Amino acid sequence: MAIVAKPSRFSKYGRPTVAWVVGLLFFFPIFWMVLTSFKTDADAVKPEHLIWFTPTLENYLNMTENYDYWRFAKNSVITAVFATAFTLVVGIPCAYAMAFNPSKATKDVLMWMLSTKMLPAAAVLYPMTFLTKSAGLFDTHFLIILVLSLINLPIAIWMLFTYFKEIPKDIIEAGQMDGVSTMGEIKEILIPLAWGGIAATALLVFIFCWNEAYWTVRLTTTDAATLSKLIEGNRAPEGLFFGRLSAVSAAAVGPIVVLGWFCQKQLVQGLTFGAVK
Amino acid sequence: MGRIQLKNVTKSFGETQVIPPLDLTIEDGEFAVFVGPSGCGKSTLLRMIAGLEDLTSGNIEIDGDVATEVPPSQRGLAMVFQSYALYPHMTVRKNIGFPLRMAKMEQAEIDQRVETAAKSLNLMDYLERKPADLSGGQRQRVAIGRAIVREPAAFLFDEPLSNLDAALRVGMRLEIGELHERLKTTMIYVTHDQVEAMTMANKIVVLRAGVIEQVGSPLELYHKPQNEFVAGFIGSPKMNFVKGPEAEKYGAATIGIRPEHTDVSMTEGAWKGRVGVAEHLGSDTFIHVHDTGLADMLTVRVTGDISVKHGDTIYLTPQADQIHKFDTQGLRL
Numbered sequence: 001m002a003i004v005a006k007p008s009r010f011s012k013y014g015r016p017t018v019a020w021v022v023g024l025l026f027f028f029p030i031f032w033m034v035l036t037s038f039k040t041d042a043d044a045v046k047p048e049h050l051i052w053f054t055p056t057l058e059n060y061l062n063m064t065e066n067y068d069y070w071r072f073a074k075n076s077v078i079t080a081v082f083a084t085a086f087t088l089v090v091g092i093p094c095a096y097a098m099a100f101n102p103s104k105a106t107k108d109v110l111m112w113m114l115s116t117k118m119l120p121a122a123a124v125l126y127p128m129t130f131l132t133k134s135a136g137l138f139d140t141h142f143l144i145i146l147v148l149s150l151i152n153l154p155i156a157i158w159m160l161f162t163y164f165k166e167i168p169k170d171i172i173e174a175g176q177m178d179g180v181s182t183m184g185e186i187k188e189i190l191i192p193l194a195w196g197g198i199a200a201t202a203l204l205v206f207i208f209c210w211n212e213a214y215w216t217v218r219l220t221t222t223d224a225a226t227l228s229k230l231i232e233g234n235r236a237p238e239g240l241f242f243g244r245l246s247a248v249s250a251a252a253v254g255p256i257v258v259l260g261w262f263c264q265k266q267l268v269q270g271l272t273f274g275a276v277k
Numbered sequence: 278m279g280r281i282q283l284k285n286v287t288k289s290f291g292e293t294q295v296i297p298p299l300d301l302t303i304e305d306g307e308f309a310v311f312v313g314p315s316g317c318g319k320s321t322l323l324r325m326i327a328g329l330e331d332l333t334s335g336n337i338e339i340d341g342d343v344a345t346e347v348p349p350s351q352r353g354l355a356m357v358f359q360s361y362a363l364y365p366h367m368t369v370r371k372n373i374g375f376p377l378r379m380a381k382m383e384q385a386e387i388d389q390r391v392e393t394a395a396k397s398l399n400l401m402d403y404l405e406r407k408p409a410d411l412s413g414g415q416r417q418r419v420a421i422g423r424a425i426v427r428e429p430a431a432f433l434f435d436e437p438l439s440n441l442d443a444a445l446r447v448g449m450r451l452e453i454g455e456l457h458e459r460l461k462t463t464m465i466y467v468t469h470d471q472v473e474a475m476t477m478a479n480k481i482v483v484l485r486a487g488v489i490e491q492v493g494s495p496l497e498l499y500h501k502p503q504n505e506f507v508a509g510f511i512g513s514p515k516m517n518f519v520k521g522p523e524a525e526k527y528g529a530a531t532i533g534i535r536p537e538h539t540d541v542s543m544t545e546g547a548w549k550g551r552v553g554v555a556e557h558l559g560s561d562t563f564i565h566v567h568d569t570g571l572a573d574m575l576t577v578r579v580t581g582d583i584s585v586k587h588g589d590t591i592y593l594t595p596q597a598d599q600i601h602k603f604d605t606q607g608l609r610l
Contacts, residue, residue, distance in 0.1 A: 170362035173329050176349040177356040178376035192366040
């Protein structure tokens, strides 16, 4: 009889258990937030109402009626969508150039781009605020879109670069021999072939844009304020209203969780693509 | 038209010069084969003609026009890659029609040309398939189809058959040969396989370390190799080389004798040796002979089947008019 490896008991029962525990651990804050959002501010801090309470929609109604949730949501959508689009429009040609026509400096350029992510954002807070105010860009969609694009470009270019590297150079060269211009090559060959990777990059950038708080809170007041600003705004001076805060947070996180849920296959594929040829 | 001239062309990667100054002319309609061991610069040379690799110095002219700075897409050349390099997201029809679509040709014209090409390459049944659903031979035919629809000034083939199995390779070799007969377009073909070079070329360019060792027709190279390297590279099995006193008898530092130009006897002859391995191919027998005192091993080719055993004593006699003589530099005398 042939000798074959038998799965250990751990891999049969242990691993799924560990996976479930980790999964639940990650999910718990979301669950708790959603639960709290259906409590009144008074119930939210009472231990006896930890699990058992009378659910109410008060927080959500309050949010849409008094806090103009939809305006913040609209700003979030506008800035995230345009910033993602802008990031891809700049990032794809950039990653293409580095993947298929690398120079001696390509590695350094990549490292330099990554190094910008190591700079603490707080270090440039003052100059950024000063500059945007004097340029008259403070609290505009344009500014937020620009900032979101710039902070996400390094990671987007890195991801795209990795996906593009997977495409055989021969196919790109075949395109050149077949008389395609550089833009044609990106459109006809690169984008269709790297579609999965581009979609994963777009999704991730969109999520980062949506969740960005540091800059969106500090560089906006009303006109371009996003959902992060709304959450921040509910950290009211009168004290912490947990119910209201949870409702706002749930409504801010909700769309991105739903998006992530529907695109999880795409995301996982995109993020692990390249690990195995 | 497709006359390609390389003038004083060089190529360096960093400090390493892979192609020292080189001149070469490929006439319109020729089937030129670049052949040489791996790393000899033959693919680099082809890619330089294609425009996929920059020249370090020198010029490339296509039909008399300097093309050195012209991007690959504008050179009017078509290339067939070793890996086929088909567009995996397109059907066979789209793949073949792609260069025409890029040239903004009308759809009706594209369809007609694609079908003509597909018919000639036996691809009519596969037009709606994606490359992943095709066999290696079919993929290579699609790659050729994509090249021919454009009616290029010249075809460039970069080891197109090395990914195919042996039987298919012979078939495709004939197909490419017929294609050349039919189209009469210049073809430049890179291979490390001297059999492909011998069977397909009008003109063989033998390269070693970026240097052209010899340019000539297959039979010129076979009968009159300029040096030991070409003599050893062209012909299968390889030419036997004998040095020392035996060579001096012929007034040379080295003599070369092809396996097929050696007479064999079990009783008498010029050189005595012991049979090592005998390869029986049916039509021919290759006998590897040891202990001749002339070289480590001599190979002889005998037509038909001959019964020899390992360890048998054997006598070899080189055919006097077929002996190649080389000087101490390895150059033909």
